Amino acid sequence: MSPAITVGVISLLNCKQKKTSSKTDIDMDKVVAEARKNWAGNYSYKAKTLRTPNTVEELQDLIKESVKQKALGSKHCFNNIADSPTEQISTKNLNRLISIDEDAKTVTIESGIRYGELAPQLQEKGYALHNLASLPHISVAGACATATHGSGVTNGNLPSAVTTIELVTADGQIVELNREQPDFYGAVVGLGALGIIARMTLDIEKTYNVRQDLFQNLPVAELQEHFDEIMSSGYSVSLFTDYQNDTVSQVWVKSRTDRKLKDFGSFYGASAATKKLHPITAMPAENCTDQMGVEGPWYERLPHFKMGFTPSSGKELQSEYFVAKENAAEAYMALVGIKDVIFPQLMISEVRSIAADDYWMSPCYKRDCVTFHFTWKQNWPQVRKILGRIEETLSPFGVLPHWGKMFTLEPATLYSRHKKMDDFVLLAKKYDPKGKFRNSFLDLNVYRT
Ligand SMILES: Cc1cc2nc3c(=O)[nH]c(=O)nc-3n(C[C@H](O)[C@H](O)[C@H](O)COP(=O)(O)OP(=O)(O)OC[C@H]3O[C@@H](n4cnc5c(N)ncnc54)[C@H](O)[C@@H]3O)c2cc1C
Known part of the structure; x- marks a missing residue:
């Protein structure tokens, strides 16, 4: 018998037979129930089986045995990037x-x-x-x-x-x-x-501690004028907006307390939040990490949501677009220009900064970036149309999408903007000459076949 656990039609039986109070079996029940969908539930995996090795040696055996497979992590991507025509291998139990x-x-x-x-x-x-x-x-x-x-x-x-x-x-x-x-x-x-x-x-x-200070209703005019300063006002800064008004609804400033704290004073015309907030102001904030300047360990402040809770209902779609930092203010205003197109399906948008890196397939390859993230209602036919407009609007800025979220950019456009795509394809073929790890996402967007 294979050392790994197969989840699919057959393993459903296995799991039921093996039902004990052990943590693994409880988790397996959950996996079986959720196995065919991603976290948001908008995508059903086509792979017929899901294998879950418990050791690296089991993983090696599984990879050797199979002709077609793909790694599956925690299933948080919104598209088919983690799918396989045949088999997925979950790394869930390789968690030490x-x-x-x-x-x-x-x-x-x-x-x-x-x-x-x-x-x-x-x-x-x-x-x-x-x-x-x-x-x-x-x-x-x-x-x-x-x-x-x-x-x-x-x-x-x-x-x-x-x-x-x-x-x-x-x-x-x-x-x-x-x-x-x-x-x-x-x-x-x-x-x-x-x-x-x-x-x-x-x-x-x-280790270090972080505090979160939130501000509300930042005038867009101030943002336009002071984009870099505002994004540099803490160790990690996020803007939450729906592009509708003349203000950005929330600014989350996460500051390391082992570094000199900025004196916020009057925050570019925004007002300090007087209570804990969810990024969507109308929603309850109890699942969010602590705010109001209360210092706490890095991992309980840098994420917006607490580990013990589901960040939202999951009934959502997400997209995210990267532009070079120097285009950020202009790109923001371009999005304001299509606010009426964006609004009907939008739950909230988040703006973040990321420093440049050297990874060939990273949207931040050799360029400091600002990202425009969108949490959408789960209405793909409508969202799809909006993405086309956003991609067109941000096209003058050489926009690139997040690989794990929804986008509609043509493969040829991705190819023209990811300067190292050819090298990446050669590398993938070097390590995977027979295309064992290829799937329809990679075929379309990377291999372009
Ligand atoms: C609620 C929510 C919030 C999010 N917030 C953010 C955010 O703040 N910032 C951000 O950038 N993204 C964010 N994302 C997107 C998410 O983090 C990424 O899409 C990420 O890839 C999810 O990791 P995963 O393990 O769930 O990946 P999966 O969806 O399981 O897999 C993603 C890809 O990784 C590959 N992979 C997985 N494990 C391995 C492995 N061991 N070896 C090789 N390849 C592997 C898969 O084959 C697939 O191609 C968010 C998503 C959700 C649902």
């Missing part, structure tokens, strides 16, 4: 912290660990990561594979912390890549195209 190297200031982990599982273990040992995304529920390898990011003008995206990956390639062998090797820069933000990352090493630093 392996070791901390105190001299090198690095942590080595199994790839399926979620940031929310890793962070408290690092904190316990006195360490921290440089940044986190808006929620901690996502797997480290899945997040890095799609260039997931938080905010902060000096903060690179989450993969910028990666120092080494151990990649299981199509023949089941492990290839180790680190920052000294050119292939590393193609492989980390790898869209799951090169193989399945089994283990990763990340930079860590001494």
